[in-house]
Amino acid sequence: xxxxxxxxxxxxxxxxxxxxxxxxxxxxxxxxxxxxxxxxxxxxxxxxxxxxxxxxxxxxxxxxxxxxxxxxxxxxxxxxxxxxxxxxxxxxxxxxxxxxxxxxxxxxxxxxxxxxxxxxxxxxxxxxxxxxxxxxxxxxxxxxxxxxxxxxxxxxxxxxxxxxxxxxxxxxx
Numbered sequence: 001x002x003x004x005x006x007x008x009x010x011x012x013x014x015x016x017x018x019x020x021x022x023x024x025x026x027x028x029x030x031x032x033x034x035x036x037x038x039x040x041x042x043x044x045x046x047x048x049x050x051x052x053x054x055x056x057x058x059x060x061x062x063x064x065x066x067x068x069x070x071x072x073x074x075x076x077x078x079x080x081x082x083x084x085x086x087x088x089x090x091x092x093x094x095x096x097x098x099x100x101x102x103x104x105x106x107x108x109x110x111x112x113x114x115x116x117x118x119x120x121x122x123x124x125x126x127x128x129x130x131x132x133x134x135x136x137x138x139x140x141x142x143x144x145x146x147x148x149x150x151x152x153x154x155x156x157x158x159x160x161x162x163x164x165x166x167x168x169x170x171x172x173x
């Protein structure tokens with residue numbers, strides 16, 4: 001699919017006859033579907049279960065998309081995916097990720113078109129995954145640091161229903 005955008009030039013050029021001539025700038029770009037998507041699942045168990053249920057219907061029919069997931073090792077048994085690669089993070093008793101460097105190094109081998117953070121509330125552990133990756137779109141929920149982390153933000157403060165927010169993100173991709 002391709003689209004064309006015309007931007008009106010607000011500066012008028014003078015022609016040889018000293019008359020002003022309107023000019024337009026045309027920008028064309030062929031849109032492309034995402035090729036790789038990283039989904040960071042919630043670190044809180046209740047939200048993890050809701051997100052895991054909501055994302056059981058990821059657009060798996062789009063075979064050209066490479067899905068990768070970051071999940072907490074503690075939730076591995078309750079995570080079933082039909083396609084993609086799961087990166088398991090181990091969290092110690094101080095809520096620090098033990099294998100952070102290893103997971104980041106592995107993720108850095110892929111250029112993600114979209115990074116999706118499904119953590120509803122701010123979690124400092126997520127910052128490393130968001131800030132250390134280049135991506136066209138970084139999608140997450142509105143919170144005190146969301147302006148720094150994401151270029152697409154969803155606010156579910158009115159509905160307070162996490163599943164609705166997860167569904168909105170699915171609609172975006």
